Amino acid sequence: MSSGAPPQAPTTSPGARPVLPEGWPQPRGYANGMIAEGRLLVTGGLVGWNEQGVFAEGFLAQIGQTFANIRAVVEAGGGRVEDIVRLTWYVTDIEAYRSCLSELGPVYRAHFGRHFPAMAVVAVSALVEPAALVEIEATAVIPR
DSSP, X not given: OOOXXXXXXXXXXXXXXXXXXXXXXXXXXXXXXXXXXXXXXXXXXXXXXXXXXXXXXXXXXXHHHHHHHHHHHHHXXXXXXXXXXXXXXXXXXXXXXXXXXXXXXXXXXXXXTTOOOEEEEXXXXXOSSTTOSEEEXXXXXXXX
């Protein structure tokens, strides 16, 4: 269902911008590369648990909680989600990821808006936390 509003342009930090080689197709939902100036903030692999260490139920819910955790760390470091230049996802079930893409868009936008940094998704056999279905590392460049 369309809201009738025109689609919003992707957003980035004033100190960062996407890089797209000439002639390449425009990616949807990610950037091929990012260039930025500022202070580097690198997260560890964050998972879909809350402040008490309780995991969200299900793959999509864990992704949403992981996004919230990334945002909390970036903001605690003085940044904004628009300062994130890279997300590396580790998922234990690549088919669960592929099958939830239409539901994933609204969850992503609820946390990151129309900001699409460079991303990679990697399927792994397991994560350190046995209940984790996804782990995501983020890199942000916070303007000085």
